[in-house]
Amino acid sequence: MFHYFTPQRYYNTLGVHPPALTLADGDTVLTTCVDAWGQDASGERVTQGPNPMTGPFFVAGAHPGDTLAVSLDRIAPNRDWGWVRTPLAYNTVDPDFARTLPERDRAVVRWQVDVAAGVAMLDSPQPRLGALTLPLSPMIGCFGVAPAGGEAISTATSGPHGGNMDYNGFVSGVTVYFPVFVEGALFHIGDGHALQGDGEISGTGVEISMEVQFTVRVIRHKTIGWPRGENADFIFTVGNARPLDQALQHATTEMARWLRDDYGLDAHEVGILMGQAARYDLGNFFDPAYTMVCKIPRRYLPK
Amino acid sequence: MFHYFTPQRYYNTLGVHPPALTLADGDTVLTTCVDAWGQDASGERVTQGPNPMTGPFFVAGAHPGDTLAVSLDRIAPNRDWGWVRTPLAYNTVDPDFARTLPERDRAVVRWQVDVAAGVAMLDSPQPRLGALTLPLSPMIGCFGVAPAGGEAISTATSGPHGGNMDYNGFVSGVTVYFPVFVEGALFHIGDGHALQGDGEISGTGVEISMEVQFTVRVIRHKTIGWPRGENADFIFTVGNARPLDQALQHATTEMARWLRDDYGLDAHEVGILMGQAARYDLGNFFDPAYTMVCKIPRRYLPK
């Protein structure tokens, strides 16, 4: 079934909030997300940050211990401008260098976003960068399910339930898998970026409101530990933690489990394949929990 | 001037060792490196590990405070097999999962390396992976200059002087820049990998002896803080430290300095460009110091 959903309210935590809509296994939703500050397609600030979530969506038939698959069918900016904070975040550089950086509070610039042309361009040319123009790669910064144990987790951070991972690989065409911790999974989505560098090291992508279409599917009796995903070329796993070392360990462990449990590799094969073919992406190195992604090319997976 | 150099002895530290050869600014060297265990092209173990270094090469005219540019003209395996350790390294996974991994001591397998075909293939087919075959991408695991302050640093680890960075981006065609800490720079090189996944998470690439050709150039009165490099598409910086967070901070800081000092960007422009266009690669997540690489696409650099 296909749902058009217009959000009436937004949440700043992922938790057990009243469902905004109930979906069946296989349903598709077309909806919108406001930007990280709560500004909608018209630029009006309709709610408050950080990262207001559309949803949650109750997925009938999803029970704790299951996995929720979410296919990102289409992610598209629904207005023609975004914004970024400019200075590097203080935690992303050496402590003495952080002392040389500008104050972050008011240091925000706009980008023009041209979906048809597929580019974003600095709204005001800069002294040396000029009207820097970068290719669009619209992505979802924050999405996931209600966490375990009755927690409600801020959309500023992330965990096994997903959340504010700020990984620029969460683009159209990707399917993401989340562990289900509560009845109905309670899927939340928001925080669109028109594009973003690795690590979100200035603390923002090109922040923008979005039109989003996604399809949910329940995988019964399949339990995973961390978000997983796949695109045309890779399967991947996501670890969210601080320090970055631990995020990497979570992602690596989750991939090793996947290869062992679903592809039947023994521990030596896991090490051979991952040791020589794994690729890692840096999600974010800004939020309270950092994000690291471990990828394996599909073409090397056993049939 | 072009030098054919046949190493007579090898070093397991980067330090102030007697120069093996003196080079002039602009000279090119064709030489060989043994593998991480000291095995040469014939498979004979001619020296001991870890990561025996060919060199050091004294570069006339290189003084402390200068930069040494090393162009990796050609890196090619000079035998038809390599080896890997199979299990994931214990530090790369969650502590409880590490308890499920096999012992690493004797868990080594061979790969056939076919330079003409450009592939490496598992020598003994594995139960599920079969004769896994991966594209060659020959790289240098460990190279760099004598460190500052009279230190001699093990080839097991890395620092501002380079060393055992195990970054799979150090391939033919790349130019690497090292800070010069001592007269003549004292360049060392070794530890070839026929290919390697990101992070060297099993503790090895496909370890192999190499024929290496490189060209040195001295950049007088140019002082850098960490290794830098460039290839056809990117300029990049390298941070080596534990935890991975600090490696990332070093690499990010070095890139910010580069963009500021050589490209004239102010701190807001640095943040805009890096925040939206930086890419990070994981060098190694195995050695005592981890390695993180920060890259900026050339096409977005100001002219």
Next chain:
Amino acid sequence: MFHYFTPQRYYNTLGVHPPALTLADGDTVLTTCVDAWGQDASGERVTQGPNPMTGPFFVAGAHPGDTLAVSLDRIAPNRDWGWVRTPLAYNTVDPDFARTLPERDRAVVRWQVDVAAGVAMLDSPQPRLGALTLPLSPMIGCFGVAPAGGEAISTATSGPHGGNMDYNGFVSGVTVYFPVFVEGALFHIGDGHALQGDGEISGTGVEISMEVQFTVRVIRHKTIGWPRGENADFIFTVGNARPLDQALQHATTEMARWLRDDYGLDAHEVGILMGQAARYDLGNFFDPAYTMVCKIPRRYLPK
């Protein structure tokens, strides 16, 4: 006013739960806490872990931006036995050594707790330790207020709101200060330990149910960033985070702010005093967030 409070239900998160009792500024409460698994004074398991909380207590007059002072008037075991998990936690040792440790799941032993004699003694003598006997030092493992931003945070972990800090300095006679994030502060308390080593490195203290008496006080318009405390000899600050480095940075920053804002020290004086007189205690190195405590002896504080 003095309240006898018998808990009817318990919570496994610190969050905006319905108040169990409303207190006025200055009120004292005498109540009980079950142990980390939900076992009460009689040993009956009346609720589920982890770390069930008594409360929350709504403190009238406490508003966001205020500080809540909680004096731990008396903490006393209310049964004659406790339990510990025996093996070291895997994350507290080097990854290769973790592989040599026993499974933790069923590795639990009892201690006899003799409040009159002030000691705990192993219930079953061990081969070499015999009937190890240690002095009691009853403490609160987990307590704090409802967090900011609508979060509900598991009692397994900690943050600026307090929570599962597992610091063995939280004993009778200590006053603890928490930031107030919600109306009424919503104070929770539980997870008693008859004693505990630094770091809670086996994942438990001597876990026991408790009788607890505490007094609350509201400090209006006083905003703090992290839990603070004081005892007869020290003032102290508490940082909760992973890695331990960040916990230490939070605690150090909070102490520097305290000395600056309340004692009028300039930044040089802060550095002089802290650099030469600070003492650090390790709270826990087991929970998802670690805890580090920074202390300054009262006798060196300016009058």
Next chain:
Amino acid sequence: MFHYFTPQRYYNTLGVHPPALTLADGDTVLTTCVDAWGQDASGERVTQGPNPMTGPFFVAGAHPGDTLAVSLDRIAPNRDWGWVRTPLAYNTVDPDFARTLPERDRAVVRWQVDVAAGVAMLDSPQPRLGALTLPLSPMIGCFGVAPAGGEAISTATSGPHGGNMDYNGFVSGVTVYFPVFVEGALFHIGDGHALQGDGEISGTGVEISMEVQFTVRVIRHKTIGWPRGENADFIFTVGNARPLDQALQHATTEMARWLRDDYGLDAHEVGILMGQAARYDLGNFFDPAYTMVCKIPRRYLPK
């Protein structure tokens, strides 16, 4: 045998330097150390920093795989003033707070050191601290043996060989054990502090030149992994690494090995004893490698 030794030169690395004096097992040495900047008892700068080492002392009969015991018989300042850097080090606080700290370069103040009275007093009274006066607790900041593998390690940092641990527990009466990596061990010593807070968080103790008397002893065929020590009340182990988490893991592992190998505890007993009786001290949180110390009270050790 008792040696009076007057240093003629100093080293800024721990490494295989020419022995300054050869000692027999059991010999005692009375010598002097300059301060961290190379200033001697008269205040003259006789060599350069960082942390110039007296020695190295070749201990006859010490072979790789042995342990060198060094008893710190007496550590006493040999001049009447020391110096500290005042601001907190930038890495010891949150990144945004680091931006509020003063520049460190010239921020140095003197302390008067009165050995007879047992106190140090700020030389120039400060606005609020006045003439802060603290009890002396003379300690050695940097000492150890030549490292393994031909390395020469800067006296700015530390490792399994000891080095710049800056732990305020290295005082008179303590015996320290170092792994022996090279023939004769090659013991170095220097970097005295009249006193120091935990963590050396301003980057210095009260830096001072010292008269030092120590006695060496070789323990043949006893191999340890990290420095160990003992005083009247505790046995302790020292881990040196970054992040602090890893320093703690090294110290914890080394203590677990000690209890297992020398006291015969099984893994459950190790966890019981350490979990409930271990104490941790923070050595330094400033140097490239941090230092964490794990202690067990002697009175709980099995006989």
